[in-house]
Amino acid sequence: MPTEPSPADLPRVDAPFAEQTLEVAPGPRARTVKLISGEVVDVPANWELLPPGDAGVTRRVKAAGPTWTMKEKKGRKSFSQGLWADAQQIDQARASMEATRSTASYAKAQVNAKKRREVKQNEYVEDFHAAVVAFLNFDPVYSAMAVRFATAVTNHATPVGSGTVARTQRIPIERRAESAVIAWMRHQTTGYDDMAIARVKGERREVRRQLAAQSRKLLAKYRSGAPDAIKQCPLARALRSTSVD
Structure with missing residues (x-):
């Protein structure tokens, strides 16, 4: 109300x-x-x-x-x-x-402020990447894949002005990392973007919930070190086609 x-x-x-x-x-x-x-x-x-x-x-x-x-x-x-x-x-x-x-002192202050923002942003990117790796918690056999995955999610989620969950301060960084991973997987490893979702209250939320459950099930294979995890895996395919420079 x-x-x-x-x-x-x-x-x-x-x-x-x-x-x-x-x-x-x-x-x-x-x-x-x-x-x-x-x-x-x-x-x-x-x-x-x-x-x-x-x-x-x-x-x-x-x-x-x-x-x-x-x-x-x-x-x-x-x-x-x-x-x-x-x-x-x-x-x-x-x-x-x-x-x-128009003053020199203002110009100098702006340059210094920009440097501080860049330092702060770089520190946050590092912290967020580490939080994503920690959330993934892949078995050591898939550690290289975990780093590549975390980099892809971080590159997408952390730019200033991106509007992603990674930019919010309302929840702990651990939850931001988890949400960013699930969101990335929703768009990169499922057919969500092409789904025709009925315009019924709560329907889109339910679809996202179901896809999140699928994503968590897929992550569990890599966490357990399952030898066949990478076989015909949509996550592996998505990472192969994603630039992580």
């Missing part, structure tokens, strides 16, 4: 909306928004919509306030549609940010 907004989330009645910092949704007409209370109001005439994408400018506009943060809900997720604010306020924030970015 949808949750009711708390009093703290609702617009105040003791001040005009244009003097309040609010969270809003797109309205039914141009230059209108819907408040969290459900009320539709016009955007002030001297306001403009700052598109999302420039965090530095957005922070400065918000600091100057007041602003209306516009979000649109699609399914369970909310997506930023920008920030309504005084047009002059936005222009000043852009000019200020441009001046800051």
Whole structure:
């Protein structure tokens, strides 16, 4: 059931909306928004919509306030549609940010920040690869295959912006590794991508559950060191055709 907004989330009645910092949704007409209370109001005439994408400018506009943060809900997720604010306020924030970015100190800070991100990413890739190998837990006879498999999964799952389960921080890395392996196998060793799945609530989840069970059964052969595990194996075929540079 949808949750009711708390009093703290609702617009105040003791001040005009244009003097309040609010969270809003797109309205039914141009230059209108819907408040969290459900009320539709016009955007002030001297306001403009700052598109999302420039965090530095957005922070400065918000600091100057007041602003209306516009979000649109699609399914369970909310997506930023920008920030309504005084047009002059936005222009000043852009000019200020441009001046800051033109300085040598800012350029140096950006280079250093990039290096830190690269170091952090490389460390995470190594940790994730190790977590995948640990989850696979293949018998020593298949250790080389385990490393190749882990590399294929890691290359797919860890790039920044990939949107995969490996990028989430909500679950431990061990669970991320497990989920990434099962997801990779679902797409590479089963016919999932070509399946015609009925649009019935829970049907896709059930199909994934069944395919995950098949994948775990296949992994069990390699964990036990079964001599015939690789024979006519879809995993072996998929890894042969996968680049792991």
